[in-house]
Amino acid sequence: MSVAFAALDADYQGKKERIDAAVARVLARGWFILGEEVAAFEAAFAGFLGVAHVVACANGTEAIALALLAAGAEPGDEVLLPANACVPVIAAVRLAGAQPRLCDVDPGTLTLDPASAARERTAATRFVLAVHLYGGVADVETLDGLTLIEDCAQSHGATFRGRSTGGFGRAAAFSFYPTKNLGAYGDGGAVATDDARVAERLRQLRQYGWSRRDHAEREGWNSRLDELQAAILSAKLPFLAAENERRRELAARYDAAFADLPLRLLATREGAVPVRHLYPVRTEQRDALRAHLAACGVETAVHYPTPLHLQPAYAFLGRVRGDFPVSEAACDTVLSLPLHPALSGDQAEAVIAAVRGFFGEQP
Numbered sequence: 133m134s135v136a137f138a139a140l141d142a143d144y145q146g147k148k149e150r151i152d153a154a155v156a157r158v159l160a161r162g163w164f165i166l167g168e169e170v171a172a173f174e175a176a177f178a179g180f181l182g183v184a185h186v187v188a189c190a191n192g193t194e195a196i197a198l199a200l201l202a203a204g205a206e207p208g209d210e211v212l213l214p215a216n217a218c219v220p221v222i223a224a225v226r227l228a229g230a231q232p233r234l235c236d237v238d239p240g241t242l243t244l245d246p247a248s249a250a251r252e253r254t255a256a257t258r259f260v261l262a263v264h265l266y267g268g269v270a271d272v273e274t275l276d277g278l279t280l281i282e283d284c285a286q287s288h289g290a291t292f293r294g295r296s297t298g299g300f301g302r303a304a305a306f307s308f309y310p311t312k313n314l315g316a317y318g319d320g321g322a323v324a325t326d327d328a329r330v331a332e333r334l335r336q337l338r339q340y341g342w343s344r345r346d347h348a349e350r351e352g353w354n355s356r357l358d359e360l361q362a363a364i365l366s367a368k369l370p371f372l373a374a375e376n377e378r379r380r381e382l383a384a385r386y387d388a389a390f391a392d393l394p395l396r397l398l399a400t401r402e403g404a405v406p407v408r409h410l411y412p413v414r415t416e417q418r419d420a421l422r423a424h425l426a427a428c429g430v431e432t433a434v435h436y437p438t439p440l441h442l443q444p445a446y447a448f449l450g451r452v453r454g455d456f457p458v459s460e461a462a463c464d465t466v467l468s469l470p471l472h473p474a475l476s477g478d479q480a481e482a483v484i485a486a487v488r489g490f491f492g493e494q495p
């Protein structure tokens with residue numbers, strides 16, 4: 133049996149009627165930019181998260197940059213972020229004109245380590261960008277005196293002590309890239325905030341800095357979500373809670389099946405309910421395991437192969453191998469197994485059998 137890493141075609145087939153109706157509605161109306169679909173999705177997603185405001189935008193990278201700018205980031209302000217995140221996170225900090233300040237991550241959850249953050253922090257550090265990686269929940273409590281911005285691109289619906297991620301920071305960025313837990317059929321993003329002034333700035337920043345037509349109140353650019361994507365997202369949002377639950381069921385099945393293997397599984401922070409955007413395991417034999425799984429027809433991925441301080445584009449930060457050892461080790465050993473809501477029980481069993489087979493164990 134072959135097991136694909138994602139199944140966006142199955143996702144569409146399961147929601148076809150609602151999505152086709154949403155697309156037809158937008159085409160028939162003939163209004164494509166910042167209309168009632170965007171407004172309706174913003175209201176629905178704010179309700180889902182339990183936040184006061186959601187401002188949709190073009191993608192998750194710009195959502196992070198917009199969140200930082202709307203929260204008051206000035207040129208030269210430092211933003212703490214974890215070294216094991218994906219490139220768009222650091223790209224967004226630079227897009228906002230801010231200065232990235234990397235720190236290491238907790239070896240259990242692979243999210244920002246407050247002790248490392250405290251060591252890296254300088255007098256210029258004003259923001260901490262907590263990345264809720266893999267659908268888990270990063271520490272949102274222990275960094276005093278800094279403005280918290282959340283990166284929720286992998287954590288739509290994950291909660292900490294009953295509250296959704298996206299409700300903890302001054303502002304929180306979401307991506308609706310097609311493979312995210314809530315995905316558009318193209319690019320999309322949003323920023324959530326409880327602060328009405330931040331929301332107002334976001335609405336200006338995402339459209340040329342306009343406070344009204346042709347009047348630039350501040351410097352902005354074009355980062356709009358279009359009506360088609362908003363209508364598709366509204367059609368898909370009602371399925372998100374059940375899909376997150378299905379992801380948790382599959383992850384629990386993997387957790388149980390791999391408990392006795394020499395694999396390091398992801399830890400969950402106390403009080404957190406994750407949404408299992410990805411299912412990473414860690415092993416020194418990552419590349420051999422990956423090749424074995426490919427030979428068994430199981431598609432895998434690496435999130436992420438290179439820590440941010442070792443990316444050529446960010447050599448100017450002056451950080452070297454050895455500076456963030458937990459992030460470096462994670463990048464060298466991590467492998468994501470297939471996990472998505474359309475994955476069948478039989479497919480999950482095939483993944484389990486293939487992984488156990490690699491270690492010479494019966495399924």
Ligand SMILES: *Cc1c(COP(=O)(O)O)cnc(C)c1O
Nearest residue numbers: 191192193220221285286307309
């Ligand atoms: C996907 C992702 C982003 C970037 O989102 P885009 O919509 O692709 O720009 C940022 N941060 C994290 C953690 C992501 O997973």
